[in-house]
Amino acid sequence: MNRRLTASLLAVALATAGCHTGRTSRGDQVPLGSATPPSSAPATPSATSPTATPGNDATNAGDVPPAVVAASVAQYAKRRLDWHGCGDGFDCADLTVPLDYARPDGETIKVAVIRLKARKQSQRIGSVVLNPGGPGGSGVEFARSARQLLPGEILDRFDTVSFDPRGVGKSAPVDCLGDADLDKLLAADPTPDDAAERSALFDLNKGLATACQRKSAKLLPHLGTVDAARDMEVLRAVLGDPKLTYVGFSYGTVLGARYAQQFPTHIRAFVLDGAVDPSLSNRDVTLAQAQGFETALTAFIADCDASGCPLSKHGRPTKDVVNAIVARADAQPYRASRYPGRRAGESEVLFGIAAGLYSKEFYWPVLREAIEAAYSQGDASGLLALFDSLVERDDNGHYSNSVEAQAAISCDDGEYAHDPAAYDRDAVEFAKKAPRFGRALAYGPVACAYWPVPPVSHPAPVSAPGAPTIVVVGTTRDPATPYAWSK
16 A cells, blocks of 8 residues: 555556555554554664765656755755644644755645654654555555554654655645546456457546646656655755654655665664565566465465355355456446445455455455455445545545546656557466456556656666665565565
8 A cells, every 4th residue: 555546546556556555444544565563763863964965866857966956955954844733632734845856946835744742752862754655645644543553662752754745635636537537437347358348448547647637737747756755855854853764664665765765874764664676667566466466365265264254155165256246246236235326346346355455454354244245145335345445435425636646656656558558468468377366457557558747767776875774574465565575
């Protein structure tokens, strides 16, 4: 979680990025990719100062030489954060970083940062920096749940710090579409049945790419994870931490890996929870996630049958009940009594189900009730609520910028087919291996086929010579970041 997408962007959220931050309410976030809280970092501060030069950057982010990156970081590390209270005991500030690390004297952007001070300042070790996933997830919003997420010994001895990565939330947000256009984009049929539905799906995604270029052209070439990792290095230095302590979930593991690749000797302790394998092609990632959601749905259905949940009491197999509501939504959108004027078509229903699969503890009970209401009462309000949590749409119809940020960062970070027919071929193949999610996720990256800037990163193994041991956490049956990726 990544918390955000059209048939295609919905799938970019589910397919290209690991996971989003899931919301039980607009202010209460839990990491969807893992139900495991962050592990406790070692309590021994490092006595070693970081070296001055970052490691090799093999990601081709504008081909900025490491020495130039180091000089740019050093220039901005001299600045200080102007903290101000921002409610509930938190402090906020803006971190100034270069838009382009190859041009440190050029245009700058502001990165929004939040901090919760350690409770025992006399025993303070340093800062622990968090990332919730995405791409497109707001670290500022995520950190506000720090007291519920982190164990007491961490809250006692570390300042909890997070930030909105560039292009996200309050950090030079990429801006493309208004709320009404996002509604249209996200409601597009994710499994087009005819030429008209396919044309609508592709045209809407092309429109997203065009709108992003029109409104955020200067930002687009500089929103990749490699640059976000460089921003995190500036943040480490400005915070005054000799080395970085970091916990990243799902996409946050990519951010952590890109940091480790560039600054391996600047690491104190890292936990990467729900890892994404950076060596896989985007196509392989998408297929694996389609299969992951298929496995998770099968497990959800089996659990329902074993526990005698309401879905298993309709005189037909539970899997048929689930399949039936998706098929009906494709043919005729459901009403949603809690949301006057809105309907739930296949996109909202299918991805509402997907959102409910992330966590057995938090979401399966909610998902059972939502599917039961749709099947028995023809009311998809519960599924629409799950869908809205995924795309970060509030009750007033307003979106965060996570949809646009998801697309911009994902398209910057990887190589995608530019031939629209390639997505059709993948849809056929993926459906054979993941019948319920394969087609929808295959069309996930369609916006990247029209993206106006070339990618700055390419799939490749990541190494970090000189780094200390990094803890990687994987969870079996995690649909968005399969356990095999952590291995």
